[in-house]
Amino acid sequence: MNHPTEHHFQSSHGDICYFEWGSVGNGPSVLLLHATGFHARCWDQLVDALPEDSHVIAVDQLGHGRSARPIITDWKMIAGATAELLESLAVSFAVAAGHSMGGHCLVQVAAKLPHLIERLVLIDPVIMPRAAYQQRSDFSATSDMVAKRRNSWAGPDAMYDRFKDRHPYSLWDPAVLHDYCEYGLLPDGEGGFELACPPQSEASVYATSLSTDPWPIMEQITQPVRVLRARQLAAGKAFDFASSPTPPTLADNFVDGTDVYLPDLTHFMPMQDPAHIAELIISD
Numbered sequence: 001m002n003h004p005t006e007h008h009f010q011s012s013h014g015d016i017c018y019f020e021w022g023s024v025g026n027g028p029s030v031l032l033l034h035a036t037g038f039h040a041r042c043w044d045q046l047v048d049a050l051p052e053d054s055h056v057i058a059v060d061q062l063g064h065g066r067s068a069r070p071i072i073t074d075w076k077m078i079a080g081a082t083a084e085l086l087e088s089l090a091v092s093f094a095v096a097a098g099h100s101m102g103g104h105c106l107v108q109v110a111a112k113l114p115h116l117i118e119r120l121v122l123i124d125p126v127i128m129p130r131a132a133y134q135q136r137s138d139f140s141a142t143s144d145m146v147a148k149r150r151n152s153w154a155g156p157d158a159m160y161d162r163f164k165d166r167h168p169y170s171l172w173d174p175a176v177l178h179d180y181c182e183y184g185l186l187p188d189g190e191g192g193f194e195l196a197c198p199p200q201s202e203a204s205v206y207a208t209s210l211s212t213d214p215w216p217i218m219e220q221i222t223q224p225v226r227v228l229r230a231r232q233l234a235a236g237k238a239f240d241f242a243s244s245p246t247p248p249t250l251a252d253n254f255v256d257g258t259d260v261y262l263p264d265l266t267h268f269m270p271m272q273d274p275a276h277i278a279e280l281i282i283s284d
Contacts, residue, residue, distance in 0.1 A: 014068025027053030033102030
């Protein structure tokens, strides 16, 4: 598909950037919501694998990319800004897909705007077991680690060279990693580059992972839901960002849910095999 058009929308939470491929009415409209710490252009290779007549909207969610980057205090902020954008567009999406945190936020958006989304695909969504939202586990160790991410770069090529042989980036399709680096940096005003999702903003998303309980919201979803799920972390193993946070029975809790288990892929499945995930998104 051709290069996307960049747009901006002023939400009540700040400016929201989104990218659009194709035109409304030429083919099915597809909505794509990225994971924590990522950005809309991470979908470029997946979009290329969709039917050529597809109309695609990929959002730089609040706190990420070229959108406003406040400290996140509740995931309702992220989903709320996206919902406001979709209300302003008034596009009827044949399918909406959300990866990781994007899947959680998509559940919120679809419950609020059911008339705009016909079908959902949740790609290894960060929806914890129900008890986690009652116990409110402490994610401070993870958020502290993320807050220390390197935030000064000579450019996308240097970032790519730094990551290409490191786990989990070494598992990705190299073209996706190039897109992640190319569009994941912004000029720092001093001749260098900084992350488009600042470490403190990303850390605040991790710190508030349990801020919004999605389980009561899931009960409102009547649209068909497909859950794509990777392997979970084996008992006793050290934490790994590439493992699945998704409960194996999550799909059973939707009115019309289907579980698709992909044990050969990791949590970063759209980055590993964008063509296969595109097929699973677009197929009924």
